[in-house]
Every structure is written in C-alpha cells, then in structure tokens.
Amino acid sequence: MNIVATLKNIQEMSHLATLGADVFLLHTLEFTRNQISSFSLPEIKEISKQSHKMGKLVYLMINVMIHEDMLSKLDKFLNEVKSANLDGIVGFDFTLYSLLKKHQMENLLIFQPGTSNTNCYDAWFARKQKIKGLTVSKEVTLEEIIEIADCTQDIEFSICGHGYLEMFYSRRPLISNYSQFKGLNLLGVKNAQSYFLQEELRLNEFYPVIEDAFGTTIFRSKKLLSFQELGVISPYMTDFFVKRIFMSDQEYFDSIEAYSNSKLQDSFQEKYQKEYDTGFYYRRIGRSKEAL
Amino acid sequence: MRVELLAPAGDLEKVKFALLYGADAVYIGGQEFSLRARASKFTLEFIKEAVDFAHSIGKKIYVTTNIVFHNEDVNKLDEYLIALDNMSVDAIICSSPVIIDRAKSLTKLEIHLSTQVSVTNSSLTNFWFDQGVKRVVLARECSIEEIRAIHQSAKADLEVFIHGGMCVSYSGRCTLSNYMTDRDANRGGCAHSCRWKYNLYNEGTLVSEDYDFQMSSKDLETLRFIKDLMDIGVASLKIEGRMKSIHYISTVVSAYREFIDDYESNALKDLSYYEAEIRKAENRLTSFGFMEGITTPEQQLYNMRSEVPTKEFVGIVKSYNPETLEALVEQRNYFEPKDLLEIFSPNHTHTTFIAGPIYDEFGLELDAARHPLQIIKIKCETPLSPYDILRKVF
Numbered sequence: 001m002n003i004v005a006t007l008k009n010i011q012e013m014s015h016l017a018t019l020g021a022d023v024f025l026l027h028t029l030e031f032t033r034n035q036i037s038s039f040s041l042p043e044i045k046e047i048s049k050q051s052h053k054m055g056k057l058v059y060l061m062i063n064v065m066i067h068e069d070m071l072s073k074l075d076k077f078l079n080e081v082k083s084a085n086l087d088g089i090v091g092f093d094f095t096l097y098s099l100l101k102k103h104q105m106e107n108l109l110i111f112q113p114g115t116s117n118t119n120c121y122d123a124w125f126a127r128k129q130k131i132k133g134l135t136v137s138k139e140v141t142l143e144e145i146i147e148i149a150d151c152t153q154d155i156e157f158s159i160c161g162h163g164y165l166e167m168f169y170s171r172r173p174l175i176s177n178y179s180q181f182k183g184l185n186l187l188g189v190k191n192a193q194s195y196f197l198q199e200e201l202r203l204n205e206f207y208p209v210i211e212d213a214f215g216t217t218i219f220r221s222k223k224l225l226s227f228q229e230l231g232v233i234s235p236y237m238t239d240f241f242v243k244r245i246f247m248s249d250q251e252y253f254d255s256i257e258a259y260s261n262s263k264l265q266d267s268f269q270e271k272y273q274k275e276y277d278t279g280f281y282y283r284r285i286g287r288s289k290e291a292l
Numbered sequence: 293m294r295v296e297l298l299a300p301a302g303d304l305e306k307v308k309f310a311l312l313y314g315a316d317a318v319y320i321g322g323q324e325f326s327l328r329a330r331a332s333k334f335t336l337e338f339i340k341e342a343v344d345f346a347h348s349i350g351k352k353i354y355v356t357t358n359i360v361f362h363n364e365d366v367n368k369l370d371e372y373l374i375a376l377d378n379m380s381v382d383a384i385i386c387s388s389p390v391i392i393d394r395a396k397s398l399t400k401l402e403i404h405l406s407t408q409v410s411v412t413n414s415s416l417t418n419f420w421f422d423q424g425v426k427r428v429v430l431a432r433e434c435s436i437e438e439i440r441a442i443h444q445s446a447k448a449d450l451e452v453f454i455h456g457g458m459c460v461s462y463s464g465r466c467t468l469s470n471y472m473t474d475r476d477a478n479r480g481g482c483a484h485s486c487r488w489k490y491n492l493y494n495e496g497t498l499v500s501e502d503y504d505f506q507m508s509s510k511d512l513e514t515l516r517f518i519k520d521l522m523d524i525g526v527a528s529l530k531i532e533g534r535m536k537s538i539h540y541i542s543t544v545v546s547a548y549r550e551f552i553d554d555y556e557s558n559a560l561k562d563l564s565y566y567e568a569e570i571r572k573a574e575n576r577l578t579s580f581g582f583m584e585g586i587t588t589p590e591q592q593l594y595n596m597r598s599e600v601p602t603k604e605f606v607g608i609v610k611s612y613n614p615e616t617l618e619a620l621v622e623q624r625n626y627f628e629p630k631d632l633l634e635i636f637s638p639n640h641t642h643t644t645f646i647a648g649p650i651y652d653e654f655g656l657e658l659d660a661a662r663h664p665l666q667i668i669k670i671k672c673e674t675p676l677s678p679y680d681i682l683r684k685v686f
Contacts, residue, residue, distance in 0.1 A: 065433070065462055068413045068441045095416040115465055115478055119361045121390035139470045140362070147363060167467040168486070170460050171433040172587045174507055178492065181589035184499065198491040200503040202472070206493070220471055285476045 001234040004059065004158075005256050006244040008037045010047060013054070019253055020260025023057040023239065025090065031062040031074060033092075033169070033214045035191065036244050041077075045084045052085070059110065063092035064214045065171065066099075075099050088132055088239075097129060108132055110158060110239070114166060115139065120151035127155040133238060134158070138165045142229055142281040149236035156238035161226040162255055163243030164208055165279065168218040175211045193246050208246045219246065225276035227258070227265045295521070296528040297552060298354070298451065299545045303333040306538055307342045307353070312638040312679050313542040314549025317352035318342070319385060321534060324372055325357040325365070326480065336372075340379040352382035358406035360464065360478035361388045369394055377401050385429065387464060396424045407431060407453065408464035408478070412438070414445035421448035427527060432458050435585045436517055440524050449527035454514045455544055455570075456532025458581055460486040460507045508593040513578035515566050518551055539605035539624070542636070542681055543573035550640050572603040572636075572683065603634060603683035610667065612676040618669050619676045620653070621661075627684050628660040635674060636681040643674050644685060 005021035029038035048058045082103055089108045100106045112135035126134045133156035136145050149157040179186040189211055196206040205221040244252050258268040299315035301307040310318045323332045346353045355376055377399035384401050387408035395401045403425050410431040417428045427449040466477050468485040475481030489503035547569035554560045579591045607621040629650055635643045648671035650658045661668050
C-alpha cells in the first residue's frame, strides 16, 4: 500500500521519501481546493521527472467542482499536463473522466468524491469506465470498506486514512459573506487555515473551516487516525492518503513516518492522540433518526 | 417543447392539489430508496393511485430513488423498479449508477439524474446521457448564464430548481449530519446541521456574537428568471418541498403556473403580482440563489426569520350543494363567522366572501371553526368546487 503525501515544495521531496512517502500528491493553482501549495506546469513536470528518478509516483489533485466556464481551461491544462507522465489524477468531480478520456488519460483517474463510493456497484461501475482507482467514501465503516474493496478486482482502491477529512463543501463564500453582513471587515480570509466553527450545543468540538476561491469547506473536529486499522486495510488498498490541511509540517512528517514505521506509532499517539479519532470505522450511521 | 412545471408532493392528497393547481408533473418519494423515505406515505399502492390520477388528467408522476446506496440497500431494488414500471410511472429520479443500470436492464422507465449528483456542466450532462439518462437536474449552484451555456452543448434535457429550500453544500457531498448526529444525509437522515447556529473563531479569538454565524440559505425564488429559463429551452422548472403543506404547494404552483401561462400568451403582469401570490403561503425569506453567480450576504438567512403569510389557510372544500348554497369544508385553521374569506381555486380566481354561520356536520351551529380536520358546513353564494382552498384575509 502506497503512502500518498501532499507535497508542499520541491525541497522536501527527498525528506518525505526518506520518511516513507511512496507518492507525491501535487496541488494546482486553478483546479485544487484547500491548497497546501500550488505547482505550475513546468514545476509539475520537473517534480514528476525527479520523483520517477527516486522511484516514487506523482499524483495531481483536482478537487474543484467543475463548472461550465472551467471546462475549456481544464481541458487545455490536461492536454498540457499529459507530457508530465503523471501516475494518477485524483478527481472529486466525475466530469474529469470525460475530459481525461478525450486525451486518452482516463486510466489515470482516481475518483475521490468524498461521498457516494459506498457500495460494490459503484466500484463495478468505475471499473467499467477503465479508470485507475476509486477512493472509498469517508463515511463508511471498516467492515463496509473491506466489503467494497473485496467485491471487485481490476481497480485500485484507496482511502483517505489520516488527517482532517472534509464534511461539507459549499460554493458560497460563507466567511466573507458573514464578515460583510456584520461589517467586520475581516482581512486575509481566503485560504486562511486559522478559522474554526463551534456549534452552540457541541461546545467542545471545533470544526476547521477554510474559504478559498472555490467556496467554503468544513472539516471534522478530529483528525482521522488509522494505526490500528492499517493491518486490516492494507491488503485491500493501493493508496493511503495522508491529508495535510490544518497540520504543522512537523506533525505531517511524524504522521508519514509513523505509517511506514510502526515502532513510532506509540510516541505519535502520546504526542497527538487527543486530536485524533477513528472516524466512521466503528460508527454505523442511520438512515434516519428513528433508525438510530 | 413546452416547459414543464414540476411540483413536489409528500402524500396522495398533495399530488392531487399540485396537479390541479397547475403542475404538469409531480415528483414523489416511495418508502424505499428515496431521500425523504422516512416521511413518505407512498406505498406502491399509493404510487399507483397517484399515477392513475395524474394520467387521467394528462399529467405525469416521477418517483425519486435518489439515496446514495450502501450494499445493504440494494436488496429488493429490482422488484421495486419493476413494480414502478408496471404501474407506468413516467420517470425515476436517481443518483446512483446501480439504479440506472438496473432500471435500464429490467424496465422501460425513463431515467432522470438527481441534483444529488451536482451536475454543473455540459460534459458531465452528456456523460450521463450516454449512460441512458434522459434528463439531468442541474446543481442549484448554477447561474442563469451557466445554465444557458450548458443547454447549448447538452444532449440531455435539463431540469432546474426554481423555488424552495436549498442545501448550503453542493448536494450529495455533505456529511455534516453524518458526523454531528450519526444520521446519514445522503440516505434521507439529514439533520440540517447547516441550519444550526455556530460561533466563528479566528486564531482562537471569537469573531461572531452569541452563535450568530449561520450558513443557512434563504429559500430560492426565481420569478424574475423564469422568462430566461423558458427562452433558454430548459425542459422542466422544479419546485422543492416534499415536506411542505397543501397550501404552500398549491399557492406556489399556482403562482408559477400563472406566470408561465401569462408569458406564453404575452399577457405577463407586473412581477409584484406573482410575488404577492407566493407570499400568501408560509415561506422562509427568499432570494434568487446562484442565478446571478456567486452568492452574497443577500442570499444568506442570518436571522432565521420566516415570512408571515399574508393569507391564512382555513379550509379545503370537499363538496358544494348549489341548491342549498352550502359547502362541506375540512377545517385547517381557526376562523369565525363574519371573517373575510378568499376562494383560491385551480383556475386562479380569487373571489372573496364573508363567512356566514358555521355548522358542524350534524347541523349544530358553532361560534368558530376550531378543530383541524373537522368537517364543517358554511354558506357561500359563490359556487365552490372540491379542492378549492379557503383563506382568511387579514
């Protein structure tokens, strides 16, 4: 199972590789939400070249919702990025499939919508489109993850297994609108990783929220940790994404290292445990209030 | 192609009102596979009755099957789809490839793609068309110019939301409810956590005041964009609100019906007329959503205030005796003799009359109609018809 690490800059490539990263995930300026950093086309090509020399893989993250006016720009970008010899393109919106297919690149698509990859049939459907992979949804149990991954061959499964996972994405600039409504004149709202929400009845929960050019994303209050589940998951998964948003560089490096060296997991947990939980691995959610 | 006015209905009675008050088609959710399944009264038997009623007046019924499937949900899907096909449901509205595939394999059902998929462009529209989808319900995040551009390249028919509540998140991509309440937003359990009250902190410092950071959206109301949507060639104009009341559905449907008909016959009245009609029913504050592009504070609902309806729904006419001039009415809200009542009918006439004496069904005179669903008799010289709605004029 590959550890997929989000790359902040070219200089940290070898360090991340030493810590255990197998895949570098790159963000783009125009097609990535919640950017850690962004890389230009020449930089993407250079990173790809260097990664392959190091025996590592390179994925690109395209996680915006693709509106009509973005189609031609994205199409042009994909045409240009083709020569970068990427190993995968992680897509949030299935529109990417049609665009990639036009360039005979659909075999690079790892479909990661966050929700909706919740059953065997979605996996069969994805396999039929001959895409590279499918990231299982973030709200399914460990048992369901195994069940989904176990029912289909010939497609790579992946999981977002560590860090802050998003639970809401709106096109609305919610922080800016609020600031304007209240006359607060908040500065530096876009891309700031310093905002949190607290719901009036859940006083101990703080939900990270980020607004950028593509809208507003809200994250879970706790980061996901998968140390205990790794042994069960890894036979079924090709890629294991370690999310970087709202995380210090040191914590991120410690995270990557702890997944490749299990001896470090205890000290990691001692240092960071209270900020982590096991997400939905053991939480079965109900179809209704009555079902709970 | 004449634009379709598509209305929601949560039970059989609402289906009939929606269709009689001007909808060309109604969408309903069954007790299985629908996002509103927990509140659905639509057994297969009731769906059949709805379909038969709609077809008897030349209209259509669509059935939503739009949950995000988990493996455990797939049981009985095939027999459900076959049953819908056998009763000649006009289309299913779905969001999962499993439904599309099973429906194509087993039935002749027309397939519409739910807004749960959040389709925002022509490329994805055409992908789903090639998968067998006849109509795509566009994401509510599309502007009028985006809808125009999508239509120019789209192979599938387009359906656009024109009125009602809005998800704040892109539909189908939200798990706030899952994480905060263990209720699955994408399988009908949404707790509407986006409408709760929050505090906003920046760098650990409180920015908001007393939980007044709200994400909540005003309801969608697009009267001034209907002409554009019709000119663009959108196939269907959709009203949201399967949980809404008969009065709300009848009022909103009737207002949009009148607008569409008036526009088609070159007899459009001032926009304020149609807006005033809509305000006769209960509503949140409304705005035009994403129609003009990215939303501003104007589209947000910061004070959680609802509009007070300008008319109160007091009863439904069950029958009328032209000889005795007596109407049998099912009471819905309090009213008294001498109250000024408005007759709201499927043909849009708004005649008023002063309520005369009120009697219960056994002939006992009442000082007021106090009990919801009580059958009462009142005198009215204007002929009334079943399904007429009576409203109190303030």
